[in-house]
Amino acid sequence: MNQVIRVSLPRRMRIRQKISSTFKWTFFGFVVFLVYFPLIIITLQSVNDSATGQSFMGFTLKWYVKMFENDQLMQSIYITVTMAIFATLISVILGTFASIGIHSLSSKQRKRAILLNNVPVLNADIVTGVFLMLMMQGVSLLIPGIQVFGYFSMLFAHIFFCTPYVVLSILPKLNEIDSNLFDAALDLGCRPQEALKKVIIPSIKAGIIAGGLIAFTMSIDDFVISYMTSGNGVLNFSMWLYSIKNPFRNNAMQLASAYNTIISVGTLLVLIIYNFLKARKKKGVS
Amino acid sequence: MKKFKKLALPYQIWMYILVGVPILFMIALSFLEINGFDFATAHLTLSHFANLPMGIKAFWLSMRYSFYATLICLGLGYPMAYIISRSHFSNKYLVLIILILPMWTNMLLRIKALEVVSQAHGFFSNTFGISLNFYGTPFAVILGMVIMYLPFMIFPIYTVLEKIDDSLIEASQDLGATPSKTFLQVTLPLSLKGVTSGIIMVFLPCAMGFTISEILGGGNIQMIGNIVENLFKRANNYSLGSLISLLIIILVLGSLMIIGKVDAEGETLL
Amino acid sequence: MKKYVAVLLILISGLFLSACQRGPALYVLNWSEYMSDDLIAQFEDEFGVRVVLETADTNEIMYTKIKAKTTKFDVAIPSDYMVHKLYQEGLLVEFDRELLPNYQSSLFDDQLETLRADYFEGNIAVAAPYFWGSLGIMYNTSKVGLQDLVESHGWDVFFDAELTQGYKVGMYNSSRDAIAAAELYLGYDLNTTDDAKLTEVQNLLKDQSYHTWGTDNLKTMVSEGNLDIALIYSGDFFDILYATMEDNIDITYDMFVPDINNVWFDAMVIPTTSQNQELAHQFINFMLDPDNAYQNATEIGYCPALKSAYQAMVADPDYTDIIADYPYYPGTISQGYVYRDLGPTIYQRFEIILVNAKG
Numbered sequence: 032m033n034q035v036i037r038v039s040l041p042r043r044m045r046i047r048q049k050i051s052s053t054f055k056w057t058f059f060g061f062v063v064f065l066v067y068f069p070l071i072i073i074t075l076q077s078v079n080d081s082a083t084g085q086s087f088m089g090f091t092l093k094w095y096v097k098m099f100e101n102d103q104l105m106q107s108i109y110i111t112v113t114m115a116i117f118a119t120l121i122s123v124i125l126g127t128f129a130s131i132g133i134h135s136l137s138s139k140q141r142k143r144a145i146l147l148n149n150v151p152v153l154n155a156d157i158v159t160g161v162f163l164m165l166m167m168q169g170v171s172l173l174i175p176g177i178q179v180f181g182y183f184s185m186l187f188a189h190i191f192f193c194t195p196y197v198v199l200s201i202l203p204k205l206n207e208i209d210s211n212l213f214d215a216a217l218d219l220g221c222r223p224q225e226a227l228k229k230v231i232i233p234s235i236k237a238g239i240i241a242g243g244l245i246a247f248t249m250s251i252d253d254f255v256i257s258y259m260t261s262g263n264g265v266l267n268f269s270m271w272l273y274s275i276k277n278p279f280r281n282n283a284m285q286l287a288s289a290y291n292t293i294i295s296v297g298t299l300l301v302l303i304i305y306n307f308l309k310a311r312k313k314k315g316v317s
Numbered sequence: 318m319k320k321f322k323k324l325a326l327p328y329q330i331w332m333y334i335l336v337g338v339p340i341l342f343m344i345a346l347s348f349l350e351i352n353g354f355d356f357a358t359a360h361l362t363l364s365h366f367a368n369l370p371m372g373i374k375a376f377w378l379s380m381r382y383s384f385y386a387t388l389i390c391l392g393l394g395y396p397m398a399y400i401i402s403r404s405h406f407s408n409k410y411l412v413l414i415i416l417i418l419p420m421w422t423n424m425l426l427r428i429k430a431l432e433v434v435s436q437a438h439g440f441f442s443n444t445f446g447i448s449l450n451f452y453g454t455p456f457a458v459i460l461g462m463v464i465m466y467l468p469f470m471i472f473p474i475y476t477v478l479e480k481i482d483d484s485l486i487e488a489s490q491d492l493g494a495t496p497s498k499t500f501l502q503v504t505l506p507l508s509l510k511g512v513t514s515g516i517i518m519v520f521l522p523c524a525m526g527f528t529i530s531e532i533l534g535g536g537n538i539q540m541i542g543n544i545v546e547n548l549f550k551r552a553n554n555y556s557l558g559s560l561i562s563l564l565i566i567i568l569v570l571g572s573l574m575i576i577g578k579v580d581a582e583g584e585t586l587l
Numbered sequence: 588m589k590k591y592v593a594v595l596l597i598l599i600s601g602l603f604l605s606a607c608q609r610g611p612a613l614y615v616l617n618w619s620e621y622m623s624d625d626l627i628a629q630f631e632d633e634f635g636v637r638v639v640l641e642t643a644d645t646n647e648i649m650y651t652k653i654k655a656k657t658t659k660f661d662v663a664i665p666s667d668y669m670v671h672k673l674y675q676e677g678l679l680v681e682f683d684r685e686l687l688p689n690y691q692s693s694l695f696d697d698q699l700e701t702l703r704a705d706y707f708e709g710n711i712a713v714a715a716p717y718f719w720g721s722l723g724i725m726y727n728t729s730k731v732g733l734q735d736l737v738e739s740h741g742w743d744v745f746f747d748a749e750l751t752q753g754y755k756v757g758m759y760n761s762s763r764d765a766i767a768a769a770e771l772y773l774g775y776d777l778n779t780t781d782d783a784k785l786t787e788v789q790n791l792l793k794d795q796s797y798h799t800w801g802t803d804n805l806k807t808m809v810s811e812g813n814l815d816i817a818l819i820y821s822g823d824f825f826d827i828l829y830a831t832m833e834d835n836i837d838i839t840y841d842m843f844v845p846d847i848n849n850v851w852f853d854a855m856v857i858p859t860t861s862q863n864q865e866l867a868h869q870f871i872n873f874m875l876d877p878d879n880a881y882q883n884a885t886e887i888g889y890c891p892a893l894k895s896a897y898q899a900m901v902a903d904p905d906y907t908d909i910i911a912d913y914p915y916y917p918g919t920i921s922q923g924y925v926y927r928d929l930g931p932t933i934y935q936r937f938e939i940i941l942v943n944a945k946g
Contacts, residue, residue, distance in 0.1 A: 079440075083834055087443070120598065144325060150336050155524075155525030156526065157525060158569070161558070255527070276802060298418065299415075310408075438813050452813070547942055552651070554939075
């Protein structure tokens with residue numbers, strides 16, 4: 032009976048299909064537009080040839096050059112990027128070992144450990160920030176004279192909230208790998224640490240990389256936690272932007288938009304090139 | 318693998334200390350009349366509880382607005398995830414990554430861009446001629462939440478929809494179900510885990526954030542995150558701030574319990 | 588293995604390099620857009636140090652930042668009552684006058700000195716006035732009839748919704764100033780601690796619904812037309828005026844300074860958290876230099892505390908007209924009241940009044 036209908040679609044159904052198709056793709060376009068809307072504004076601002084930034088007055092790339100002249104902005108970018116790199120590296124190392132440890136626990140202990148791990152993930156940024164700030168204030172109470180707040184306090188905070196994401200990426204991969212692999216390695220004469228290095232870590236590599244990417248993203252875009260745990264004039268990009276009360280004065284908005292556009296266009300390019308290469312590799316192989 | 322149990326220990330200790338000790342601090346601070354962190358001059362009091370209604374009011378406001386935002390995200394995100402998963406894109410991951418690209422740009426800057434759009438006179442109105450003029454309204458805040466967090470709804474739902482075996486759909490159709498019935502009775506139930514994940518990933522940050530409501534709300538929208546930030550960073554009132562934060566923590570612990578029941582291995586959150 | 592160790596060492600040294608700042612630094616806590624960047628650069632060159640500037644929107648935030656010790660500030664520039672509060676709590680260092688050669692007698696404006704003489708006892712020893720001013724009502728001149736409305740009703744415009752129907756009103760996001768506006772409207776003492784009166788103020792503020800609660804963005808919003816009326820600090824107006832004149836844009840706003848008002852002065856102080864008190868003194872001394880104070884005043888819209896700087900501004904052809912045409916000098920206000928510190932309980936109460944009012 033199905034075959035009879037498939038052979039000749041009545042006109043009504045064809046039109047209906049077309050309408051639903053256009054509706055579907057209009058909706059799709061709308062959602063993409065919605066999500067990209069702020070980015071479009073940001074990009075426009077970054078190429079706007081206007082000193083006051085109040086309206087669009089022509090294209091220019093001068094903000095991309097002027098960006099480098101603004102010391103405070105450059106300093107904040109430097110801090111943001113270095114902090115993201117270090118926080119990612121340290122939390123990946125910490126997270127990998129923690130995941131392996133958690134994976135080895137008994138089922139009940141594991142559940143509790145995962146619950147604890149998820150606290151920073153689910154917790155409000157502001158409350159996590161408050162937690163860390165209170166701890167640090169406590170430390171500065173105990174050890175008078177110490178300068179607790181600054182680059183390292185922010186880094187510590189970043190490690191604290193990035194590691195749980197790494198753990199969350201790696202744990203499922205650990206569940207997937209065959210536990211016999213590890214025993215086999217031991218049987219073949221490997222010491223446990225060697226087996227760890229040569230068997231387990233390579234097999235969870237995808238999870239480690241995914242975790243690292245998430246940690247990097249979380250760190251580089253963080254505002255609230257950095258805001259609560261920094262000090263001594265150490266500002267990351269978000270904090271710097273937040274502290275500018277009138278962003279079109281001194282062209283802070285245009286400069287920040289330029290920086291941001293570089294990041295997003297750069298990331299997009301990297302992704303497209305990566306995909307392109309991967310597709311080519313596939314073609315080459317087959 | 319049991320040999321590696323000990324590796325978990327340092328991490329556990331670190332987490333217990335960094336989560337447990339602050340909570341104890343906060344409980345202590347809630348009952349103290351204290352100037353900043355001067356424990357020497359502090360004394361016990363219940364006076365902070367008198368200001369709790371303000372926190373509760375902000376709490377309900379946050380819940381309401383986040384609820385609307387989450388609903389809208391669900392209404393937009395589920396169909397979007399469905400369209401992508403059912404589509405014939407050669408590389409669906411690329412589409413997803415294009416959707417998540419805005420996440421890799423600074424959220425604060427994106428919110429500030431929305432602020433510019435929302436003003437009656439500014440870059441947006443002067444360039445495009447339309448004065449949207451919604452600055453300082455609940456609409457601005459909810460729109461901001463939707464734009465910022467929509468991808469967080471799309472992703473988990475897409476992941477779960479992709480995992481649904483196509484043969485199940487075909488089987489349902491072969492058995493005579495209409496497409497809508499197939500969706501309601503086969504696809505939807507199977508995708509609920511992703512939906513839950515998406516709802517949590519959108520609802521919680523929206524409810525507890527403060528940047529969106531501060532920048533787009535013009536000071537008129539006081540959500541719970543704004544109150545906490547205000548008390549700790551402006552008013553130097555650590556005690557009331559701790560008390561209200563404890564409210565938030567109770568909500569978070571509640572959500573953790575729910576997730577713990579639904580998915581113990583922690584897969585939901587990613 | 589060796590490769591990993593080498594990479595690790597490079598990373599760790601990179602970590603320390605990025606964290607370690609180069610050379611000694613002076614940490615200054617100030618308001619936004621309240622100090623000439625050129626002047627700061629000049630100081631950095633002359634003394635070979637970095638100046639790390641942190642900003643605060645209100646006195647309360649300044650207090651929280653100083654108390655929290657997240658940054659060990661060397662110099663801060665709070666307002667009168669905050670200087671008082673910090674002094675009471677023993678958080679300020681008394682000046683070593685030998686390190687402040689520029690701090691001569693009769694350095695500051697006479698009327699300001701009268702105000703200061705009447706102020707809390709220790710203030711001369713710990714504070715060096717910087718700028719002074721009052722509150723003001725900034726309004727959009729392109730709206731017909733608004734000027735008359737503001738000038739004839741003064742503080743009423745913030746508390747009479749019927750009066751300002753159809754207009755966008757902005758209130759300052761500072762507990763002390765919002766409460767002062769209410770007290771000026773109700774005719775109460777700006778330093779009252781009477782519980783009934785404060786409750787009335789609290790309810791009054793809560794009943795109002797403003798378009799925006801802001802700080803430094805209020806002046807910009809009025810100049811753009813995004814707000815019609817806003818409570819500002821008097822110098823905010825001149826700040827925007829100077830900027831608008833520079834950019835050659837039309838001036839579509841004005842300021843009304845009611846005669847019953849709050850008069851305030853900001854002063855440079857050295858918190859006890861300072862790790863480098865000598866350098867702090869040198870910075871204050873630098874700012875008290877008449878030429879520097881004058882240069883600062885040409886960029887920052889507020890009225891300078893130094894007599895010579897004010898006279899230089901009046902004589903400066905770029906500013907003579909502005910000073911003549913607009914309410915620049917706070918001394919002309921006949922009923923100007925200075926805030927006093929009202930104690931920690933009222934302080935906390937004020938903060939809570941503000942949070943409640945915004946909801």
